[in-house]
Amino acid sequence: MLTDFLSSARKQFAYYKLLGEQAMSQVTDEQLHWQPSAESNSLATIVKHMAGNMLSRWTDFLTTDGEKPWREREAEFDEDQASRAEVLARWEAGWQCLFGALDGLTEADLARTIYIRNQGHSVTEAINRQLAHYPYHVGQLVFIARLAAGEAWQSLSIPRGNSAAYNAEKFAQPPHRAHFTDEKLSR
Secondary structure (H helix, E strand, C coil), X not given: CHHHHHHHHHHHHHHHHHHHHHHHXXXXXXXXXXXXXXXXCCHHHHHHHHHHHHHXXXXXXXXXXXXXXXXXXHHHHCCCCCCHHHHHHHHHHHHHHHHHHHHCCCHHHHHCEEEEXXXXXXXXXXXXXXXXXXXXXXXXXXXXXXXXXXXHCCCCCCCCCCHHHHHHHHHCCCCCCCCCCHHHHHC
């Protein structure tokens, strides 16, 4: 059961990583820095924040507080006009840190207590916390990229008007066990 949790969590993280990458791939380099309003963050800024959070939370995950003293959270929201390559390198560094930590976990680790800002969490709770946090920001990435791309946007889910056909295809298959991300991640 707990091995299933770790496997499912990893697949869900990988799915949201893929959604973010697919969203960013649909915008120009300039649009990576576009802000829908003065109070909004750009795609590049959201990536910088996510990467900062991931590096802080997942570095030495089991042995140090998830809010590292070296993290400069406020600076994550400063627009720095990083190139696409720099934005994607930050993105990848954060995700690789997360996956490295997840891949090193065992079932026995899930009940251990870790700390984030001195608040104790079981490892399971900490993973769930980040499974809520990162998709929240990936949703922002998708929404902002969709606004920026305009009519050129390619849907990342079931396009409008295609629900009936999609469901017909799914229900034409026999019932089976699968993770909802399996199709997206195997492409």
